[in-house]
Amino acid sequence: MKISILGSGMVGQTIAQKLAQIGQDVMIGTRSPQKLAEFAAQNPGVKIGSFSESAAYGELVFNASKGDVSLELLQSVGEANLNGKILVDIANPLDFSHGMPPSLFVGNTDSLGEQIQRALPGVKVVKAFNTLSAPLMVDPGALAGGDHTLFICGNDAEAKAHLTALLGEWFGWRDVLDVGDITAARATEALLPLWVRLFMKFGTGNIQFKIVR
């Protein structure tokens, strides 16, 4: 499958590397290809392009950009390159301007996931992967044998079902929990303040939420 990864930080690199390793066709979209020289040398199977080139390439798109630039970035690549596709939105609206732990620049009665869905009404936005560290996204079994929960939400039921199947196949995710339409991004983005505090307390991102039921 052709997959676009918008954003070349830790999250984007981790997902791109894993998907290429399992034989998917991946193009990272980045503003700074020169920063990816070492990554590209180590991962010759991963293509590198501009944001627009990557978005046009993928049948499925990951938004792995920082939350404070996501909206502008996605609008800049053009709706035509994204319409009809599943956009897995990993970004969080973190505001670090008052130090650690961060607050959120949108929340409670709105969310970044909703802002993106409103800006790109022809795209199937599925919020996912925003509540855990990058290594666990692609290898949930590395913690407690994978016995923890991945929250997803979005307006398109078929897109959520398709993504759930792909995440099981690609990464071994067993507990993918659909928490509702895209307004539920208010609830999953709101987990970040606690996640960051736990990250600081335990000194590791190898922690996860599980919904016991």
Add this chain to the structure above:
Amino acid sequence: MKISILGSGMVGQTIAQKLAQIGQDVMIGTRSPQKLAEFAAQNPGVKIGSFSESAAYGELVFNASKGDVSLELLQSVGEANLNGKILVDIANPLDFSHGMPPSLFVGNTDSLGEQIQRALPGVKVVKAFNTLSAPLMVDPGALAGGDHTLFICGNDAEAKAHLTALLGEWFGWRDVLDVGDITAARATEALLPLWVRLFMKFGTGNIQFKIVR
């Protein structure tokens, strides 16, 4: 131990009943003692008083009132009745004015727990029990053998350690996770929007967060 329960709804009644059953001395504080006639008949070991009488009685106080009246209620009982005591704040700042699921009337850069601590600086506020249903508060073993997480936070380390010991002794809590000072109430109160969505999805409050680590 003499314990005050401020608030006579489901949460207050459940905690009062359980504590009386295990031999603690409990007084519920309520504005409407007549509404508790049946409960009082079934639980003769639980005393019923006004908010001020209950607060004065307890060595440890539970705030089991609704979030939108907590501040006013606590201020009305008088600082002298609360100073120096542990106040277990269970309330959440839920705003149901726009229907279900609720939003929060304070959050992100402040919290109800902090508002209460600021209003009553002589009280040892420990935020706890605000992220799960009343039956599980007093019987965590009823779900997954108790293998899930209770978040607590507050400014007084000794109060948190004391409460952690009591919750283990009284109810069998094994995973009480101290997430920081009272500002961490921003993070734990922010779990409610997800909790309510899960409650609606699964049609039961017999669900819980666990931090896998």
